[in-house]
Amino acid sequence: MKACLLRSPAKVETNPLDYTDVPLPRPGRGEVLIRVHACGVCRTDLHVIEGELPPRKSPVIPGHQVVGIVEATGEGAHRFAMGARVGVAWLHHTDGTCRYCRSGAENLCDSPSFTGYTVDGGYAEAIVAPEDFVYAIPEGFADEQAAPLLCAGIIGFRCLRLSGIEHGGRLGFYGFGAAAHVAIQVARHWGVDVYAATRDEKHQQLARELGAVWTGGTFDAPPESLDAAIVLAPAGEIVPAALRALRKGGVLVLGGIHMSTIPPLDYNLLYQERVVRSVANNTREDGRDFLKVAAEIPIRSHVQVFPLAEANRALNALKHDGIQGAAVLKI
Ligand SMILES: [Zn+2]
Numbered sequence: 297m298k299a300c301l302l303r304s305p306a307k308v309e310t311n312p313l314d315y316t317d318v319p320l321p322r323p324g325r326g327e328v329l330i331r332v333h334a335c336g337v338c339r340t341d342l343h344v345i346e347g348e349l350p351p352r353k354s355p356v357i358p359g360h361q362v363v364g365i366v367e368a369t370g371e372g373a374h375r376f377a378m379g380a381r382v383g384v385a386w387l388h389h390t391d392g393t394c395r396y397c398r399s400g401a402e403n404l405c406d407s408p409s410f411t412g413y414t415v416d417g418g419y420a421e422a423i424v425a426p427e428d429f430v431y432a433i434p435e436g437f438a439d440e441q442a443a444p445l446l447c448a449g450i451i452g453f454r455c456l457r458l459s460g461i462e463h464g465g466r467l468g469f470y471g472f473g474a475a476a477h478v479a480i481q482v483a484r485h486w487g488v489d490v491y492a493a494t495r496d497e498k499h500q501q502l503a504r505e506l507g508a509v510w511t512g513g514t515f516d517a518p519p520e521s522l523d524a525a526i527v528l529a530p531a532g533e534i535v536p537a538a539l540r541a542l543r544k545g546g547v548l549v550l551g552g553i554h555m556s557t558i559p560p561l562d563y564n565l566l567y568q569e570r571v572v573r574s575v576a577n578n579t580r581e582d583g584r585d586f587l588k589v590a591a592e593i594p595i596r597s598h599v600q601v602f603p604l605a606e607a608n609r610a611l612n613a614l615k616h617d618g619i620q621g622a623a624v625l626k627i
C-alpha cells in the first residue's frame with residue numbers, strides 16, 4: 297500500500313515524509329483493518345514529525361484522525377460489520393488495568409499507545425486498530441468532514457468540558473485553528489459567548505463567521521472579563537495574556553500536547569482562585585459524547601483537502617498559518 301513514512305524527525309520545510317510503498321498491515325486479535333478514506337492533519341503531527349515529541353517508533357506513519365471502512369477483522373473482532381464506516385483517533389489503546397484506567401481516566405493511562413506516534417497512523421491507504429478503540433462515524437458527514445472531528449473535535453470538546461463553561465458564559469479561544477473552529481460551534485450550541493484572540497486576520501474572520509462576539513490579536517484584551525479560556529496555540533507566552541483576561545475564579549485550559557516555555561508569572565495573575573490546567577488526550581467517552589453532539593448540531597468543519605502524496609505540503613501550510621479550519625488528506 298501507499299503510505300507517508302517518517303524515517304527520522306526533521307523540520308517540515310525539508311519535506312521529511314516519504315510517499316512510498318509499505319506492506320499492507322494485518323489485523324491481529326481484536327483488531328480491524330480499515331481502508332482509509334481521509335485523514336486529518338493535526339498540529340500534533342507537526343510535533344511528532346519535527347521531533348518536539350521524542351520519537352517512539354521509527355520509521356512511523358503519522359496521522360490520528362482517520363476515517364475509513366472496515367475491510368477485514370482479526371480473530372475475535374466482531375464489533376463492526378464489513379464495510380462499516382469508522383474512525384480512529386489519537387488514543388490507540390490503553391492497558392485497562394492501571395489506576396487511571398480503573399478510575400475512568402484512561403486518557404492518563406500509564407501504558408498507552410498513540411495512533412501515528414507509537415504505532416502507525418492514517419497517512420496511508422490502510423491502518424489496523426483495536427476495535428474497542430474504534431468509533432462508529434455518524435451519518436451526515438462526508439469522510440473529509442468527519443476526519444477533523446476525531447482529534448481537533450474531540451480534544452476541543454474535552455477542553456470545553458474541563459473549562460466548566462456554561463450557558464450564558466463568556467469563553468475565550470487563544471489560537472483559532474482546527475480545534476477552535478469546531479469547539480466554537482459546540483459553545484454556540486450551548487449558548488456561550490465566544491471571544492477569539494488569534495494573530496491571523498483570516499482566522500479572526502472565520503471566528504466571526506462562526507459567531508464569535510469579539511475577535512482580536514493574541515495579546516489584545518477582550519472587552520469583558522472571561523469566565524474561562526482555552527489556549528490552543530503552542531506558545532507559552534500566551535498564558536499570562538490569557539490569565540489577564542480571566543475573571544476571579546476563572547479557568548484557563550491549555551489544550552496542546554506541546555507548548556513552548558511559559559514565562560514567569562506575576563502571582564496576581566493567578567491569585568483570586570484562577571485555575572490553570574492542561575488537557576491530555578481523551579477518553580473514549582469524550583469521543584462518543586462528542587460525535588453524538590456533533591451529529592445533533594450538526595458541526596460543519598471547514599476543510600482544505602490535499603492528496604495523500606502531498607502530506608508535506610499540507611504540513612507546511614498548517615505550520616505557516618495557511619489553513620483555514622482543518623487540513624485533510626484524501627486517500
Ligand atoms: Zn491504563
Ligand SMILES: [Zn+2]
Binds near residue numbers: 339341
Ligand atoms: Zn491531534
